[in-house]
Amino acid sequence: xxxxxxxxxxxxTLRDPNFAKSIVQICSHGPMGAMxxxxxxxxxxxxxxxLSEHIHLxxxxxxxxxxxxxxxxxxxxxxxxxxxxxxxxxxxxxYSVSRDRQIIRDINAGKLDGEFKIFLGHCTWAPTQLExxxxxxxxxxxxxxxxxxxxxxxxxxxDAIVSAGDQQAQDMLDRVFDIK
Numbered sequence: 594x595x596x597x598x599x600x601x602x603x604x605x606t607l608r609d610p611n612f613a614k615s616i617v618q619i620c621s622h623g624p625m626g627a628m629x630x631x632x633x634x635x636x637x638x639x640x641x642x643x644l645s646e647h648i649h650l651x652x653x654x655x656x657x658x659x660x661x662x663x664x665x666x667x668x669x670x671x672x673x674x675x676x677x678x679x680x681x682x683x684x685x686x687x688y689s690v691s692r693d694r695q696i697i698r699d700i701n702a703g704k705l706d707g708e709f710k711i712f713l714g715h716c717t718w719a720p721t722q723l724e725x726x727x728x729x730x731x732x733x734x735x736x737x738x739x740x741x742x743x744x745x746x747x748x749x750x751x752d753a754i755v756s757a758g759d760q761q762a763q764d765m766l767d768r769v770f771d772i773k
């Protein structure tokens with residue numbers, strides 16, 4: 594099963610402090626591994642202020658900056674409306690991801706329509722690592738994502754746990770009753 598465009602939710606059994614109570618949007622998942630962003634951990638104010646000086650982010654957008662994960666903490670990526678296209682932008686259906694510095698200039702200039710989140714760092718998993726963490730260690734649960742989850746600035750881990758449980762219960766019922 595591919596977890597592309599799924600949200601994975603850290604379960605209480607997950608011992609890695611990087612991911613405790615995390616909600617992660619999985620952007621891509623395949624034979625080469627997985628990549629995504631922690632979408633429920635806004636960056637601390639002091640870090641954002643320091644970061645904004647380096648990336649030239651207007652202070653009115655500080656609330657959009659999140660810790661995306663422990664990989665490449667020196668890299669800034671933006672998840673945004675798929676209508677905003679620029680070189681290097683990857684489209685994932687109902688959202689896109691950009692990492693070019695131009696995206697920050699577009700945000701500052703008010704050229705980016707719709708919702709967005711700015712991430713410092715991201716998450717990656719080696720081939721089969723995510724599946725192992727999900728099915729062997731039972732550290733994560735999951736459900737199909739949508740923009741209401743991706744762009745919500747007030748995400749609560751407990752709500753995501755409930756949604757994941759609801760989705761998995763429905764999937765189980767569908768299999769039992771062979772509903773397509």
